[in-house]
Amino acid sequence: MSIEEIPQGADVEVIPNKNEKKAKELIKKLGLKQIKGFSRVTFKQRGNLIYAIDSPEVYRSAAGTYVVFGEAKVDDMNQRIAEAQQAQQAQQAQQEALKKAASSAAAGAGAGAEGDEKSAEAINADMSKLALDAEAGNKAEEEEDEQIDESEFDPKDISLIVEQTHVSRAKAVKALKKHDGDMVNALMELS
Incomplete structure (x- = not known):
């Protein structure tokens, strides 16, 4: 037995x-x-x-x-290192494929690919969020065509929000107006 x-x-x-x-x-x-x-x-x-x-x-x-x-068993460290490197390369290739898919899906929504530190689950969550944002974004883009008064806010603040969140200037100004000029809350809302 x-x-x-x-x-x-x-x-x-x-x-x-x-x-x-x-x-x-x-x-x-x-x-x-x-x-x-x-x-x-x-x-x-x-x-x-x-x-x-x-x-x-x-x-x-x-x-x-x-x-x-x-009972002693022989473990070849060279083989383990090679297996670990192969697993790491496969994981990196999978992350790159997910990033490409996320960036192509995000092209319409205005968001770029995220950093290397994100896990596959986080990228999948971002992709689903981007899909939902794309639907809402299509409706919002129609409304954003109108001009918005930017005079009450510093142009550097608006540019910073646009740069960090990858949204249009109109959306950044709307978020600043909603939060009474508070950049932190505007960034959190748009992120």
């Missing part, structure tokens, strides 16, 4: 072989104390070769020497 066939929560007693029993008895005679709480122990060798022991039994001497029991 293999480990995969044992149901979870079943009481299973692992019976060590004779050599393991003898070694553990000698360890106890030497005064080594068992340390609990280790889930994995790794040993690194030159050439990025790693030996890993999952669920080990670890004993420690008073002098700080450790003895580890368990």
